[in-house]
Amino acid sequence: MKDLLEIRQEIDKVDSEIAKLYEKRMEIAGEVAEYKIANGKKVFDREREKAKLEKIKAYAHNDFNRKGLTELFEQIMSMSRKFQYKKMNENNPSGKLSFFPIDALDSENIKVVYQGVEGAYSQIATRSLFGKNSTISNVATFRDAMEAIEEGVCDYAVLPIENSTAGMVTDIYDLLVEFENYIVGEKILKIEHALLGVPGACLSDIKRVYSHPQGLMQCQKFLSEHRQIEQISMANTAMAAQKILKDNDATQAAIASTYAGELYGLEVLKEKINFESNNSTRFIVVTNQKVFLKDADKISICFEIDNTSGSLYHILSHFIYNDLNMIKIESRPLEGRPWEYKFFIDFEGNIKDSSVRNALCGLRGEARNMKVLGNYKSLDEKEN
Amino acid sequence: MKDLLEIRQEIDKVDSEIAKLYEKRMEIAGEVAEYKIANGKKVFDREREKAKLEKIKAYAHNDFNRKGLTELFEQIMSMSRKFQYKKMNENNPSGKLSFFPIDALDSENIKVVYQGVEGAYSQIATRSLFGKNSTISNVATFRDAMEAIEEGVCDYAVLPIENSTAGMVTDIYDLLVEFENYIVGEKILKIEHALLGVPGACLSDIKRVYSHPQGLMQCQKFLSEHRQIEQISMANTAMAAQKILKDNDATQAAIASTYAGELYGLEVLKEKINFESNNSTRFIVVTNQKVFLKDADKISICFEIDNTSGSLYHILSHFIYNDLNMIKIESRPLEGRPWEYKFFIDFEGNIKDSSVRNALCGLRGEARNMKVLGNYKSLDEKEN
Incomplete structure (x- = not known):
C-alpha cells in the first residue's frame, strides 16, 4: 500500500491541474461575456445550462461521480455567470436595475406614519428617525399604515419587524408580501417595559x-x-x-x-420588568417607490418553495455559490397548505453587485413568488 | 471576435478535462480511505484541509479566481470526505455511531406523559400514538414533562412542536436544547377548535x-x-x-x-372556528436514550452562530455540498445577545448515511454548541 504522503502528492498534482483548467474556463467565460454584451444577449441561459449538465453526467463512470460532477458543475456554471455579470457591470456600470438608486431619503416636509396610539414604541422610533421637518401621524393597524404608503398619502411608514427576545413580528412579514411597498431603511430601538x-x-x-x-x-x-x-x-x-x-x-x-x-x-x-436587559426592537422604514440607497448593504427577499423539487437545497445553493452571507432566515407557514413554507431571507449586499444579480436571477427561476422586499441600510446615527 | 458556438466548444473541452480530473481525484480519495481504515485514522483533518486551501489560493492569478478556487475546493474536499465516509461504511457497516440503533419503540407496559390537563390536544395525540398497553399521565408544564423523561420516571413524552398556522412552539425548542432528551418519532394531528x-x-x-x-x-x-x-x-x-x-x-x-x-x-x-381548515399540529415523541429507529429519515439539529465568522454561509455549505435536503430552518434569538441566533434545522437523512456523517462532522467544527436533537420518522399510521 502507498503511504499517505505519496497519495497526497498525487492529489496535489491533480488539484493544480484542476486549478489551471478553472482559470482557463473563467477566461473563456470572459469571452462569452464580451460576445453577449456586443449582441445584447442575457447571461442566464437555463436551457443551455441544463443541456450542459446532461453532457457532464455522461462523462461519469459511476453514480457517486455522476452526482458529484452535477453538483460541481452547478457551482462552476454559477461562478461563470457571476463573472459575466461582473464584466457587464464594468462595461456598463449604470446598467438598468429594477430598483432606482437614490442618494438619501427625503427629509423636508415629509409625512410619516406609525401604527398604534400615542406613546407606542413605534412613535418613539419614528420621532428619532424623522426630525422636526416631518409630520408624524398614527393609524390603527399595520394594514392601515401600508395602505397610507401605497396610496402616497404618507411618504414613509415606520414598522416593527423583529424583537430581540420575541422574534419576528409575523403580521409585518405577511403585509410586506401583500403590498408593493419596499424597505428603504432600518433602525434598532432599545425597549424597556x-x-x-x-x-x-x-x-x-x-x-x-x-x-x-x-x-x-x-x-x-x-x-x-x-x-x-x-x-x-x-x-x-x-x-x-x-x-x-x-x-x-x-x-x-x-x-x-x-x-x-x-x-x-x-x-x-x-421599572424595567422585561427579563432581557438587552431587549430591543428592529424597525423598518417602508415607502411605495422601488428605490434603494446607493450605499445600502442589506437585502430582504421572500419566496415560496415547491414541495416537489429539490427545494431548499437548490435555493440555498444560489447564496452559497455566490458567496453571499445570509444574516437571517425565517419561515412562515403558507395559509391553506400545511407544511409548506414561505421563506424570508436577509443577506448582505447591494443590488448592483454582480453576485447579488447572479443569485437573484437564479432564485427567480427556481423559487415560487420570489420578491425583493428592499435593499436598505441601518439609519441609526453613527454616534451610538 | 469568435462566435458563441466556437467559444462553447472550447468550454466543452475544458469541462471534459475537469470531469476526468474529478474522477481521478475521487479514485485517489478511495486510496486515502483504505489507508485511513487500515491505520485507524479519522477522515476529517481540518489542519490538512486548511493548508490545502492555502496552496490552492497560491495557484490563482487574480482575486476573482482566488475566491472562486477556494470555494470550488471547499466543495471538492467535502465530496472527497463524503466518499471516504462511504468507503468506511462499506468496510465496517456496523461502525460505532453516537446514536444507538433500535428496531421499534417500546410498546409493552410503557409510561407516557403529556403536558396539560385532560382534554388537551396533546392527550388526543398521545392516545393515538400509544395504545392500550401504556399508562398515560399528564403534567403541568413542558419542563415537567422533560424532567419526567430525563429521570426515567416516564418512557416517552409527547410534545407539540409546530402548528401549521401559528408556527413553532418556541418553548419546546428551547427545552430540547436544555435537556439531554432525544426525538424518536413525530405525528401530525389535525386541530379543530x-x-x-x-x-x-x-x-x-x-x-x-x-x-x-x-x-x-x-x-x-x-x-x-x-x-x-x-x-x-x-x-x-x-x-x-x-x-x-x-x-x-x-x-x-x-x-x-x-x-x-x-x-x-x-x-x-x-364548531370549527379556526380560520384555517387544514389546521394541524406536529407532535414529537421524546425519550432519554440516545437512540434512533433504523429506518429513521429525518434529523433535527440546532447550533449557534458566531458573529465573527463567515457564519451562516459556511454552515449551510455543509448541507449543500453533501446534497442534504433541508426541510425546515428556524432561528431563535439568543437570550442576552441581541441579534445573535440559535438555528434549528430539520433535514432528510439517517445518521448512518455517509453524507450525514460528513455534514455533521463539518458542522461540529464550525458552529457553536451543535446538538443533534434526534433522528426519527413519522409514526402516523400508513392507513391515513
Missing part, C-alpha cells in the same frame, strides 16, 4: 395586566412571579396604558414604556 | 373567551368579527374549558377541542 398603574396604585393590589402579546411575553419572568395577575392581550402597549387611565381602577396595570406612562399620567409601579 | 360555553349559553352573550395564545391566534378571523369579546390567555386550551365549567358563567367561553367540551360537559356554541 414598565408596569404602569393609576396614581396611588400598588403592585400587590394588581389583579389584571394589559399589554400587547409581545409585551406580555417579554415580561414572562416577572409575571410568573405574580401568578395572581391575569394577562389580557391588547393591540398595542400604549393602548393598554390608555385603558388604565380610562378605567381608573387601582387593581389594573399596563405594560408599556415609561414615555407612555408620562403621556397618560400613570405611575410607574415597577 | 370549537367555541365552548356552559349549557344554555349563547354566542351573542359571550363577553370573555379563554384559550391558549395559539388557540386565540388560530381563531383570529372569528374573533375579529366579534370584537366585543375580550381574549384571555391560559396555559392550555383544556384548562380554559375546565375554567368555563368551574366559573359557570354564561358570558364566558373557551376555545378548545370538542373532545374537551365533552369531557367537561360544555356545549359547542360554534
Whole structure:
C-alpha cells in the first residue's frame, strides 16, 4: 500500500491541474461575456445550462461521480455567470436595475406614519428617525399604515419587524408580501417595559395586566412571579396604558414604556420588568417607490418553495455559490397548505453587485413568488 | 471576435478535462480511505484541509479566481470526505455511531406523559400514538414533562412542536436544547377548535373567551368579527374549558377541542372556528436514550452562530455540498445577545448515511454548541 504522503502528492498534482483548467474556463467565460454584451444577449441561459449538465453526467463512470460532477458543475456554471455579470457591470456600470438608486431619503416636509396610539414604541422610533421637518401621524393597524404608503398619502411608514427576545413580528412579514411597498431603511430601538398603574396604585393590589402579546411575553419572568395577575392581550402597549387611565381602577396595570406612562399620567409601579436587559426592537422604514440607497448593504427577499423539487437545497445553493452571507432566515407557514413554507431571507449586499444579480436571477427561476422586499441600510446615527 | 458556438466548444473541452480530473481525484480519495481504515485514522483533518486551501489560493492569478478556487475546493474536499465516509461504511457497516440503533419503540407496559390537563390536544395525540398497553399521565408544564423523561420516571413524552398556522412552539425548542432528551418519532394531528360555553349559553352573550395564545391566534378571523369579546390567555386550551365549567358563567367561553367540551360537559356554541381548515399540529415523541429507529429519515439539529465568522454561509455549505435536503430552518434569538441566533434545522437523512456523517462532522467544527436533537420518522399510521 502507498503511504499517505505519496497519495497526497498525487492529489496535489491533480488539484493544480484542476486549478489551471478553472482559470482557463473563467477566461473563456470572459469571452462569452464580451460576445453577449456586443449582441445584447442575457447571461442566464437555463436551457443551455441544463443541456450542459446532461453532457457532464455522461462523462461519469459511476453514480457517486455522476452526482458529484452535477453538483460541481452547478457551482462552476454559477461562478461563470457571476463573472459575466461582473464584466457587464464594468462595461456598463449604470446598467438598468429594477430598483432606482437614490442618494438619501427625503427629509423636508415629509409625512410619516406609525401604527398604534400615542406613546407606542413605534412613535418613539419614528420621532428619532424623522426630525422636526416631518409630520408624524398614527393609524390603527399595520394594514392601515401600508395602505397610507401605497396610496402616497404618507411618504414613509415606520414598522416593527423583529424583537430581540420575541422574534419576528409575523403580521409585518405577511403585509410586506401583500403590498408593493419596499424597505428603504432600518433602525434598532432599545425597549424597556414598565408596569404602569393609576396614581396611588400598588403592585400587590394588581389583579389584571394589559399589554400587547409581545409585551406580555417579554415580561414572562416577572409575571410568573405574580401568578395572581391575569394577562389580557391588547393591540398595542400604549393602548393598554390608555385603558388604565380610562378605567381608573387601582387593581389594573399596563405594560408599556415609561414615555407612555408620562403621556397618560400613570405611575410607574415597577421599572424595567422585561427579563432581557438587552431587549430591543428592529424597525423598518417602508415607502411605495422601488428605490434603494446607493450605499445600502442589506437585502430582504421572500419566496415560496415547491414541495416537489429539490427545494431548499437548490435555493440555498444560489447564496452559497455566490458567496453571499445570509444574516437571517425565517419561515412562515403558507395559509391553506400545511407544511409548506414561505421563506424570508436577509443577506448582505447591494443590488448592483454582480453576485447579488447572479443569485437573484437564479432564485427567480427556481423559487415560487420570489420578491425583493428592499435593499436598505441601518439609519441609526453613527454616534451610538 | 469568435462566435458563441466556437467559444462553447472550447468550454466543452475544458469541462471534459475537469470531469476526468474529478474522477481521478475521487479514485485517489478511495486510496486515502483504505489507508485511513487500515491505520485507524479519522477522515476529517481540518489542519490538512486548511493548508490545502492555502496552496490552492497560491495557484490563482487574480482575486476573482482566488475566491472562486477556494470555494470550488471547499466543495471538492467535502465530496472527497463524503466518499471516504462511504468507503468506511462499506468496510465496517456496523461502525460505532453516537446514536444507538433500535428496531421499534417500546410498546409493552410503557409510561407516557403529556403536558396539560385532560382534554388537551396533546392527550388526543398521545392516545393515538400509544395504545392500550401504556399508562398515560399528564403534567403541568413542558419542563415537567422533560424532567419526567430525563429521570426515567416516564418512557416517552409527547410534545407539540409546530402548528401549521401559528408556527413553532418556541418553548419546546428551547427545552430540547436544555435537556439531554432525544426525538424518536413525530405525528401530525389535525386541530379543530370549537367555541365552548356552559349549557344554555349563547354566542351573542359571550363577553370573555379563554384559550391558549395559539388557540386565540388560530381563531383570529372569528374573533375579529366579534370584537366585543375580550381574549384571555391560559396555559392550555383544556384548562380554559375546565375554567368555563368551574366559573359557570354564561358570558364566558373557551376555545378548545370538542373532545374537551365533552369531557367537561360544555356545549359547542360554534364548531370549527379556526380560520384555517387544514389546521394541524406536529407532535414529537421524546425519550432519554440516545437512540434512533433504523429506518429513521429525518434529523433535527440546532447550533449557534458566531458573529465573527463567515457564519451562516459556511454552515449551510455543509448541507449543500453533501446534497442534504433541508426541510425546515428556524432561528431563535439568543437570550442576552441581541441579534445573535440559535438555528434549528430539520433535514432528510439517517445518521448512518455517509453524507450525514460528513455534514455533521463539518458542522461540529464550525458552529457553536451543535446538538443533534434526534433522528426519527413519522409514526402516523400508513392507513391515513
